[in-house]
Amino acid sequence: MDRFDAVIVGGGSAGLAALMELSKLGVQAVLLESGKPVGSKNISGGILYSKNYPYGKVYNVEDIYPNFQDEAPVERRITRYYLNALSGNKVYTIDLTEAHNYRTNFAYSVLMARLNRWFAERAEEEAAKMGGGIVDGVHVRDIIWMDDSSSSSSGNSSNSIIITDELEEFGARAIIAADGVNSEVALISNARGKFKPESLYQGVKCVVRLPEDIIDERFDVSNDEGVAHLFAGDISRGHNGGGFLYTNRDTLSVGLVYHLDSLLKSPIEPYNLLNEFLTIPVITNYIVDEVPVPKEVDRTLPREEQLRIRFGLSRLLKQYEELRYTYYSKHERLNAIRQGLYSSEEEIKARLDDVRKRLEQEYGVSFTHDYVELEYSCKLVPDGKRAMMDKPYKHNVLFVGDAAGKGIFLGTRIEGINIGMDDAARAARAVARAKEMNNFSEDYMGRYYAQLVNDSPYTHDIRRIDFEYMKIFVRACRNIPIEPFPLFLKLAFMLIQKTAVQELAGAIARMLDQNTLLRIIESNDAYVKIPMEVAERVGNEVKPIAMIKPLSIDERIARMKIREDEIAHIRMKDPRSRFIKAMVHLCPTKCYIMEVGDGERGMERGGEEDARVGTKEKVGARIVTSNVILQHEGCIECGTCSLETEWRHTRGEKGIAYNYG
Amino acid sequence: MDHANDNSINVAVMVKLEPDLSEGNVSYNPDGTLNRSQTKNILGPHSAIACRAAMYAKTCYNAWVAVCSMGPPTAEIALKDAMAICCADELHLYSDRIFAGADTLATAETIKHGIIRMGRRIDLVFSGHRAVDGETGQTGPQTAWKLGFNFIGNVIDYSIDVERRMVRARRKVYLPSLYTVLEDVECPLPALIALDPSYKDEYRRVSERLRYARLEKEARRRVMDYKSYLRIWSAKDLGVDVRYVGLAGSPTIVYKVEKIPKVKASRRARVVDPSNLDDLREVGNLILNIALGER
Numbered sequence: 001m002d003r004f005d006a007v008i009v010g011g012g013s014a015g016l017a018a019l020m021e022l023s024k025l026g027v028q029a030v031l032l033e034s035g036k037p038v039g040s041k042n043i044s045g046g047i048l049y050s051k052n053y054p055y056g057k058v059y060n061v062e063d064i065y066p067n068f069q070d071e072a073p074v075e076r077r078i079t080r081y082y083l084n085a086l087s088g089n090k091v092y093t094i095d096l097t098e099a100h101n102y103r104t105n106f107a108y109s110v111l112m113a114r115l116n117r118w119f120a121e122r123a124e125e126e127a128a129k130m131g132g133g134i135v136d137g138v139h140v141r142d143i144i145w146m147d148d149s150s151s152s153s154s155g156n157s158s159n160s161i162i163i164t165d166e167l168e169e170f171g172a173r174a175i176i177a178a179d180g181v182n183s184e185v186a187l188i189s190n191a192r193g194k195f196k197p198e199s200l201y202q203g204v205k206c207v208v209r210l211p212e213d214i215i216d217e218r219f220d221v222s223n224d225e226g227v228a229h230l231f232a233g234d235i236s237r238g239h240n241g242g243g244f245l246y247t248n249r250d251t252l253s254v255g256l257v258y259h260l261d262s263l264l265k266s267p268i269e270p271y272n273l274l275n276e277f278l279t280i281p282v283i284t285n286y287i288v289d290e291v292p293v294p295k296e297v298d299r300t301l302p303r304e305e306q307l308r309i310r311f312g313l314s315r316l317l318k319q320y321e322e323l324r325y326t327y328y329s330k331h332e333r334l335n336a337i338r339q340g341l342y343s344s345e346e347e348i349k350a351r352l353d354d355v356r357k358r359l360e361q362e363y364g365v366s367f368t369h370d371y372v373e374l375e376y377s378c379k380l381v382p383d384g385k386r387a388m389m390d391k392p393y394k395h396n397v398l399f400v401g402d403a404a405g406k407g408i409f410l411g412t413r414i415e416g417i418n419i420g421m422d423d424a425a426r427a428a429r430a431v432a433r434a435k436e437m438n439n440f441s442e443d444y445m446g447r448y449y450a451q452l453v454n455d456s457p458y459t460h461d462i463r464r465i466d467f468e469y470m471k472i473f474v475r476a477c478r479n480i481p482i483e484p485f486p487l488f489l490k491l492a493f494m495l496i497q498k499t500a501v502q503e504l505a506g507a508i509a510r511m512l513d514q515n516t517l518l519r520i521i522e523s524n525d526a527y528v529k530i531p532m533e534v535a536e537r538v539g540n541e542v543k544p545i546a547m548i549k550p551l552s553i554d555e556r557i558a559r560m561k562i563r564e565d566e567i568a569h570i571r572m573k574d575p576r577s578r579f580i581k582a583m584v585h586l587c588p589t590k591c592y593i594m595e596v597g598d599g600e601r602g603m604e605r606g607g608e609e610d611a612r613v614g615t616k617e618k619v620g621a622r623i624v625t626s627n628v629i630l631q632h633e634g635c636i637e638c639g640t641c642s643l644e645t646e647w648r649h650t651r652g653e654k655g656i657a658y659n660y661g
Numbered sequence: 662m663d664h665a666n667d668n669s670i671n672v673a674v675m676v677k678l679e680p681d682l683s684e685g686n687v688s689y690n691p692d693g694t695l696n697r698s699q700t701k702n703i704l705g706p707h708s709a710i711a712c713r714a715a716m717y718a719k720t721c722y723n724a725w726v727a728v729c730s731m732g733p734p735t736a737e738i739a740l741k742d743a744m745a746i747c748c749a750d751e752l753h754l755y756s757d758r759i760f761a762g763a764d765t766l767a768t769a770e771t772i773k774h775g776i777i778r779m780g781r782r783i784d785l786v787f788s789g790h791r792a793v794d795g796e797t798g799q800t801g802p803q804t805a806w807k808l809g810f811n812f813i814g815n816v817i818d819y820s821i822d823v824e825r826r827m828v829r830a831r832r833k834v835y836l837p838s839l840y841t842v843l844e845d846v847e848c849p850l851p852a853l854i855a856l857d858p859s860y861k862d863e864y865r866r867v868s869e870r871l872r873y874a875r876l877e878k879e880a881r882r883r884v885m886d887y888k889s890y891l892r893i894w895s896a897k898d899l900g901v902d903v904r905y906v907g908l909a910g911s912p913t914i915v916y917k918v919e920k921i922p923k924v925k926a927s928r929r930a931r932v933v934d935p936s937n938l939d940d941l942r943e944v945g946n947l948i949l950n951i952a953l954g955e956r
Contacts, residue, residue: 002867030867128875135870168865308689315688 004030004132006431007162007172009140009185011038013048013112014401014420015178016119017064019134021428022176023126027435031123032164034649036137039116040657041637041649043377045203046112046246046253047078047228049418050105053457059425060105061418065122073118074108075248076226083412083476085531086233089281090539094480096412099472100228109226109246109253110417111207113661137652139165143175143188145395159440160396165651173440174431175397178424181380182639183403184648191394194643195405197261199387200380201241202640204270204588205255206278206556207660208287209372211328212250218286219247229286230412233531235277239263240527243277244414245286250329251374251660252287254278257381259522260640267585270378275550278371281542287371288546292317295364313363320359323352369546375660376556378588378638381416383409384462385518392453393446398427408461411521413469419458426452465517467509484537489530557589557634565654568632571646575627579644587641589634595627668823670724671781674715674747675772675788675804678732678739679705682793695794702735704742707789710856712746714787714819717862719748720873722821727779729753731760731771734893741887748880752887753779757896762908765795769803771906774899776808785821785828786810786853798855805853813846815857826850833857 006022008015011033022029035041050060062068081100085092100107120134127133142163163169177185181200186192210218219227231243241258256270256277263270277283294313297306326332327348342348359365382388387405392398400406401420408415430449434440453459482493509517520526551559570591572580583592630645636656637649649655681687681701688699704712718724728743730736733756740752755771763771776783786808788801805812813819819830827849834842864870883890896903904910933940 004867030871124874124878131871133871133874135867135874138870166865167867167870170867304689304691308691311687311689 001161001168001170003171004028004173005435006030006132006174006176007032007170008176008178010177010179010183010403011035011116011120011134011136012042012178012180012401012420013044013116013119013417014403014424015176016116016123017059017061017421017424018176018178018400018428019127019132020064020119020123021059021425022431023123023130023132025428025432026130027132027428027432028130029127029132031127031132031134032138032140032162033134033136034139034652034655035657036653037117038120038134038136039113039661040659041655042112042116043205043379043658043661044110044112044417045205045244045255045257045414046075046110046248047107047414047417048074048110048115049107049415051103051415051418051457052105053103056455056457056460058418058457059422061421062105064421064425065119069106071118073114074110075246075251076109076221076224078107078109078228078246079221079225080227081412082227082229084229084231084233084282085535085539086231086235086280086282087532087535087539088234089542089544090535091282091542092480092535092539094476096230096473096476099412099469099476102469102472109228109248111248111251111253111660112417113658116661135167138167139649139652140179140184141165143185143397145189173396174434174445175395176424176427176431177397177399177403178401178420179403179649181382181402181405182637182642182647182649183399185397186399186403189394189397191391191397191399192389192405195380195382195387197264197643198259199383199405200260201257201383201409202260202263202270202378202586202588202638203255203257203381204274204376204378205253206274206373206377207248207375208252208254209374210250210252210287210289211325212332213328213330214289215247215250215252221247224249231277231282232527233535234528235273235280236528237266237268237273237276238524238528239266239268240522240524242527243283245283250325254283254287259383260380263586264579264582267582269553269585269590270588271376271553271556274376278550279548281544284371284548285542285545288369288548289372290367291370291372292320292359292365293368295366309363313359313365316355316359316363317365320352320355323348323355327352369548371548371550373551373556375658376551376560376588377658377661378636378640380639381409382407384419385409385514388459388462391446391450392423393442393449395442396440396445398430398446398449400424400427406458406462408458410465410469411526412473413466415458419462422456422458423453426456463514465509465514465521470509480534481538485533489533553590560589560634560636561657561659562634562636563654563657564633565650567651568630569637569648569650569655570630570632570635570641572628572630573644573646575629577644580628580641583641584628588638589636591631591633591635592641593629593631595629670718670722670785670821670823671779671783672715672718672724672726673776673779673783673786674708674711674726674728674743674749675786675800676708676711676728676730676739676743677705677789677792678702678730678736679708679793702738704739704746705789705792707791707793707856707858708739708743709746709789710858710860711787711789712743713862714816714854714856714860715749716747716873716876717819717864718785718821720864720869720876722823724785725750725781727751727753727781727783729755729772729775729779731755731763731768731775737887737891737893740891741884744887744890745880745884748876748883749890751779752891754891754893755899756893757907759896759903759907762911763906764911764913765797765799765803766912767906767908767910768800769807770910771899771901772800772804773807774901775894776804778894778899782851784826784850784852786851788853788855790815790855790858801853801855808851808853811848811852812855813848813852814855816854817843817857817860818863819854821850828852828854830854833859 005027006029008018008031019031081096083094083096124134144161146159226247229245239258240262243256246253382405384407389404392404400423406419434445482490681703686701688696690696715726726749728749791798813830815832816830817833829847832844
């Protein structure tokens with residue numbers, strides 16, 4: 001049987017950081033990841049921070065990967081940060097760059113699936129030196145601990161055996177659980193229960209393609225700099241949450257994040273919310289692009305001719321796209337000229353115009369305004385202040401990142417990836433020390449890890465609201481003109497705009513307990529009503545420059561790369577529970593559907609119907625809906641439904657594979 | 662050659678450069694035939710499977726691997742692609758005007774000479790199921806016959822007993838319109854294995870996976886410099902008898918190519934409106950009738 005010092009479960013940014021750090025510390029470590037290649041199941045909203053604190057050290061991405069800033073495939077350096085209050089087509093923008101820069105070395109927009117592949121290359125290189133590495137396409141099914149009680153005193157036995165769906169079993173002395181928000185290791189080891197809806201957010205996102213130079217111009221940035229926009233107001237149908245739009249190199253990340261408990265109260269389809277968001281004039285104007293619309297091939301032509309046209313057109317369209325993305329990107333332009341593909345920019349332009357003309361004349365292609373969606377994704381995000389594990393260890397397992405419920409989410413402060421990486425570096429140190437002392441027990445290694453995590457400034461920030469940050473936020477709101485507001489709000493704004501009052505408010509806030517403060521910050525007023533009020537009274541009106549047609553959920557599912565797992569990885573416990581009925585709406589890929597029962601066949605269950613659900617009207621009042629049916633085909637493993645289901649990730653290489661992340 | 666105490670395994674893979682038939686890469690002439698000059702060429706998908714099988718031998722039995730191909734000078738693209746898959750130690754291209762116009766038999770003759778002149782005792786040869794532009798699937802078996810190797814076709818899994826110098830293989834035997842049989846066979850080396858399209862390489866141990874990952878990386882490094890692993894052989898180098906290779910050595914004559922006529926459907930189809938209850942009831946009744954055997 002193979003046996004390793006350390007086994008890391010999960011190849012996200014935290015797991016890979018753990019592999020990198022363990023290998024640097026001289027520990028032979030193997031990372032297991034169910035996706036193939038590594039990174040294909042990882043998504044994020046997309047900003048990676050590097051931070052510094054006057055008290056205590058955090059392990060930043062550039063500490064873990066020394067050549068990160070020069071080589072990593074990051075998107076853009078985020079240099080401006082805005083909060084937008086929305087109402088209808090009115091918007092009021094507040095510059096939060098100062099808050100964004102608070103204790104920040106740098107921040108990049110990232111596409112996680114791509115970035116993780118780079119992390120994986122670096123970590124694998126380092127791990128190979130120690131005889132370790134990455135094994136992808138492997139799903140951990142179970143872990144067996146042997147005589148746990150005795151080993152904690154004697155301490156030196158390799159006391160866990162890892163069982164996977166794909167490989168022969170093997171031994172591990174220490175385990176780092178980096179298997180994300182829906183951690184199976186947490187449940188296998190009994191380290192914690194599933195996260196409750198009030199400790200979770202559901203985020204949906206789409207990646208929109210747009211040429212680099214057009215992004216530069218539209219967002220007024222240059223030199224690989226980028227912008228982050230947050231949105232609050234009437235984008236949520238009253239749910240607590242907000243939207244975001246981050247600029248990547250030649251794509252945009254656009255999405256929404258909601259408190260899951262708020263969604264459960266009045267369930268609504270996340271993809272519909274996303275589509276409403278995309279069609280708000282402010283957003284549409286950011287994402288719109290010119291796209292070719294091919295003409296239908298004349299079906300009366302001979303089949304060979306039809307084929308010839310179809311293949312010819314698809315070649316030319318491919319050419320057009322490549323040329324366009326080369327021409328409208330300073331990097332690509334220079335690259336292509338350096339490689340000798342073209343002699344000058346003018347030549348690329350001439351070729352582009354030529355191909356375009358051919359498309360129009362030979363194939364009758366027209367050009368219209370729309371947007372180009374590349375990828376749709378959904379993820380649960382643990383809300384650190386409610387989800388963080390008090391004791392992030394069990395047996396010889398250490399929990400890091402999302403699996404440990406980490407993340408700083410406070411209004412406009414959104415950090416997760418950096419915190420998971422910090423955890424990983426600390427877990428690696430605990431394992432290295434355990435190896436040195438030959439003691440991997442809960443009491444020794446686990447406690448030491450908990451102590452290291454406790455020392456992290458991030459842990460401090462998760463536990464307590466950082467008032468310095470809040471002060472900067474309040475200061476940013478200083479310039480909101482107060483005249484048009486009703487008395488109550490006017491007073492409130494006046495107060496926060498006075499420096500002296502700010503100090504006083506800070507002092508009062510410090511006296512209130514954390515929960516009371518959170519209730520104010522995360523209230524519906526703060527998320528929805530006040531932003532709407534602000535936008536309506538002092539916002540600028542935005543005129544849409546074009547109409548776009550957002551993709552339907554069926555089109556999105558059709559575009560996804562999903563390899564079906566013939567064995568169901570989700571099982572419903574009660575197909576009639578309120579929670580499961582909510583999933584009919586909340587599942588981001590429509591895996592839950594209402595069964596239409598037939599009254600004549602005795603399935604009628606009067607009275608307890610959820611009025612919003614089902615196709616009742618269509619088939620008449622006598623027939624009612626009752627059971628929920630689960631079709632796991634198309635599941636993207638977000639875990640929204642996990643609370644009341646037996647939920648596992650798909651087996652290795654199966655399930656969703658994201659391209660961008 | 663005395664190899665009595667030699668536990669090493671030497672593997673050769675025969676591959677073919679084939680047109681890339683994926684959309685956006687393929688071109689057709691106005692008469693519907695393939696436009697070869699406009700279509701990109703790549704390593705054939707079945708050849709790629711043969712390479713995966715060779716990689717398995719390299720990972721699990723530490724095998725030495727050579728990839729060979731007969732074709733024009735541009736066929737080195739196929740060898741390069743193959744190297745990326747199986748981390749080949751040597752690449753051999755048999756390229757000579759004399760080889761042009763070869764059918765499967767003449768090709769097998771050329772490859773036989775190539776394999777004999779690889780400078781090592783070859784224990785195992787892998788070939789694909791067939792080519793996408795030929796679809797005969799004969800070159801593999803004919804090469805085995807010419808080499809005097811045991812031939813195992815339609816293989817979906819194999820293992821080598823290095824001590825006993827035996828290969829054990831699982832074959833997928835298709836009995837058209839009846840069922841599929843899985844057959845386990847064992848034979849002594851040397852052997853030629855033709856892989857079934859459903860061959861899947863399975864690495865069941867963490868240590869094998871790690872070794873595979875390292876070889877994969879090594880393969881990427883080698884591909885950057887593939888020309889230094891490449892040897893191009895002419896007919897003279899191979900020492901073939903020119904009467905048995907190329908057009909001269911090809912008994913096959915293609916005298917006509919026909920399109921396969923579309924089979925006329927004998928069933929009737931009707932589109933059913935899923936919101937129409939009467940339609941659905943009718944469908945339900947039909948299914949019920951069939952289930953009850955009433956038709």
